[in-house]
Amino acid sequence: MASTTDDFEVPWVEKYRPNKLDDVVGNEQTLDRLKVIAEEGNMPNVIICGPPGTGKTTSVHALAHTMLGDAYANAVLELNASDSRGIEVVRNTIKMFTQKKVTLPPGQHKVIILDEADSMTASAQQALRRTMEIYSHTTRFALACNVSTKIIEPIQSRCAILRFSRLSEEEILLRLQQVCEAEQVSYSPDGLEAIIFTAEGDMRNALNNLQATHSGFGHVDQANVFKVCDQPHPGVVLEILKSCVEGDCAKASRRMKALYDTGYSSNDIIGTVFRVCKNQLEVNEGAKLEMIKEVGFTHVRVADGVNSLLQLMGMCARLCRVAQQQSTTLPS
C-alpha cells in the first residue's frame, strides 16, 4: 500500500491505486493468469473486460510495469478514451510505435495499452486487425473495456479475454479497513457497511465515498454515509418491506410516499428495494422469491418510463398480497 501523507488533496483512489498485481484485490483467477503472464514475459494480446472500478486499468499498468521494469517509459504506449483514437491514430501513432526500436530483454515485447477500448470506433478497430498481426513479433496489445461485445469479433478472436467481476463485500471491506488505518479515519462498522452497500462492488466508488464522508463529517457512520451518498436509506426501505410482510398496506404506502416525497427517483428507490429485499429482509425463501418477482415487474415498468408514485404504491400493495398468500415468518 502507498505511503501516507497528510495531503488531503490527493484522491484516495489514486493514492491507494495498487502498483503491483499482488496488491490488487479480488478476481483471483484472472489475476493469477495475469501474474503468470507477467512472470513469463510472453504476453498474448489480451482484452480485460468487466464493470467499472474493479481494477482493470490498475491491473494492466501493474502488468506492464512488472514485465518491463525500467523499460516501461519507452516500451509502453497508453491511449485512453481521452486521446483521439480514430483511424488516423491507428495508422500513424500506433503504427509508428510498433516500428520503433526499443532495447528490451529477450522474450519481451513492447506493449500498447488501449484503455476504455469499447469507445473506439468500429473503423479504428478494423484498422487494428492487420497491425496486430503484422507486428506481433515486436508489440502486444492490452485492451481494457467494460463490455467485450463492443469490441469487434475479429479483434476478440486475436486476443485472450480475461474477465473481471464486481468485488465481494469482504474484499471491499478489507481494503476500506486498510485505508482507514493508513489515513486514521474514525469509523464505526455500520459506516463501512453502508459504504459497501452503496458501492455495489465498485472499489472506486467505495473509496470515493469513504473519503467524501471522512472529509465532510470527520466520522464515518451509517447516517453520515447516506447523507453523502444520497441514496434511499436501506433502513427506511426495510421498514417499508416489513410493513408489507405484516400485511399493513396503509403503513407501507405512507412510508413509501414519505420516501418518494424526499425527492428520490423511482429508479433509485426500486434499486434499493431490490437489494434490501434480497439481502436484508428475513422471510422464508418462497415469500422472498415471490416478492423479488413483484419488485422485478415494477422495475420493468419504471425502466419503461412509468415512474410515478402510483407504481411504487401498487408494488407495496402487491407485496402485501404476496405476504398474505405465503405463510411468512418474521424473526421476533
Ligand SMILES: Nc1ncnc2c1ncn2[C@@H]1O[C@H](COP(=O)(O)OP(=O)(O)OP(=O)(O)O)[C@@H](O)[C@H]1O
Ligand atoms: N481490485 C482492486 N484492488 C484494489 N484497489 C482497487 C481495485 N479495483 C479498483 N481499485 C481502486 O479503484 C481505483 C480505480 O480502479 P481502476 O482504474 O483500475 O478501475 P477500472 O476497472 O479501470 O474501471 P473503469 O472501467 O471505470 O475504467 C484504483 O485507483 C484503486 O484505488
Ligand SMILES: [Mg+2]
Ligand atoms: Mg479503467
